[in-house]
Amino acid sequence: MALLFSAPYPSPLSSSRLDFVLRPPFSTCNTTTLLSSFLHTKQKRNHHPIRPHQKNGIKTQTLMVSMSLEAGIGVMGTKLGMMTYFEPNGKVVPVTVVGFKEGNIVTQVKTEATDGYNSVQVGYRRVRDKKLTKPELGHLNKIGAIPMRHLQEFRLFSVDGFLPNQRLAVDDLFQEGDLIDVSGTTIGKGFQGGIKRHNFKRGPMTHGSKSHRALGSIGAGTTPGRVYKGKKMPGRMGGTKTKIRKLKIVKIDNDLRVLMIKGALPGKPGNLLRITPAKIVGKNIPKN
Numbered sequence: 001m002a003l004l005f006s007a008p009y010p011s012p013l014s015s016s017r018l019d020f021v022l023r024p025p026f027s028t029c030n031t032t033t034l035l036s037s038f039l040h041t042k043q044k045r046n047h048h049p050i051r052p053h054q055k056n057g058i059k060t061q062t063l064m065v066s067m068s069l070e071a072g073i074g075v076m077g078t079k080l081g082m083m084t085y086f087e088p089n090g091k092v093v094p095v096t097v098v099g100f101k102e103g104n105i106v107t108q109v110k111t112e113a114t115d116g117y118n119s120v121q122v123g124y125r126r127v128r129d130k131k132l133t134k135p136e137l138g139h140l141n142k143i144g145a146i147p148m149r150h151l152q153e154f155r156l157f158s159v160d161g162f163l164p165n166q167r168l169a170v171d172d173l174f175q176e177g178d179l180i181d182v183s184g185t186t187i188g189k190g191f192q193g194g195i196k197r198h199n200f201k202r203g204p205m206t207h208g209s210k211s212h213r214a215l216g217s218i219g220a221g222t223t224p225g226r227v228y229k230g231k232k233m234p235g236r237m238g239g240t241k242t243k244i245r246k247l248k249i250v251k252i253d254n255d256l257r258v259l260m261i262k263g264a265l266p267g268k269p270g271n272l273l274r275i276t277p278a279k280i281v282g283k284n285i286p287k288n
Contacts, residue, residue, distance in 0.1 A: 104167065119153045132147050145164075154276065181275075181276050184242065
């Protein structure tokens with residue numbers, strides 16, 4: 001019998017539910033330990049109760065956990081590449097150019113009354129109708145929006161002022177000098193060794209050494225008689241979602257529809273990027 005745990009995600013103005021199933025061989029003791037470590041501080045601080053109930057004949061417990069919200073509505077863009085930007089005082093700044101294809105249209109506004117939480121769903125990058133499935137087209141045709149490839153949600157404290165099929169303009173959301181968070185998928189490197197993946201040092205290349213780029217020892221012998229979890233070893237590198245925080249917007253060019261951001265961004269040219277206002281504690285994120 002599966003043990004289902006339903007965890008609402010409270011926020012100042014909304015809450016939602018997340019269900020996850022723990023199946024055997026997890027025992028009751030192991031399940032309790034896993035959940036207590038998952039909640040830990042939040043449950044102890046907020047004194048959220050655990051409420052058991054039945055759902056389709058399966059024992060269910062409701063647990064209260066918190067979920068991160070965005071500091072403001074964001075947009076999606078396409079990485080174009082890097083270049084050098086010269087400021088008026090002559091300072092050289094390395095920037096990444098982000099372009100915007102047709103899109104960044106509000107496709108759905110979720111509220112606490114209808115969906116249990118507040119968020120704005122945004123679509124990006126127009127494609128042909130045959131590139132989408134019938135359910136995807138039906139979802140967009142419901143509001144009269146163009147067919148778009150990417151749909152992402154931005155969870156907010158309040159969704160007042162957002163309407164379906166509303167276009168989001170970059171120059172209205174951001175200004176030059178603002179700090180932003182950019183997330184995307186990094187470049188996949190394939191299977192790599194310890195030197196490239198974890199910056200290990202190599203062994204001597206001369207004087208009879210037979211250990212050049214080998215990993216070396218991975219643990220003791222009889223005790224503990226195993227390899228510790230999390231040991232840095234060769235493996236798949238890159239191709240994961242990464243967020244780079246507090247990057248500065250150097251320039252906004254409305255004629256070219258590009259955004260110049262200081263520093264490097266994840267992925268290769270053509271990669272999808274998610275741009276949101278930076279989370280700064282005490283400014284747009286409460287200190288507590």
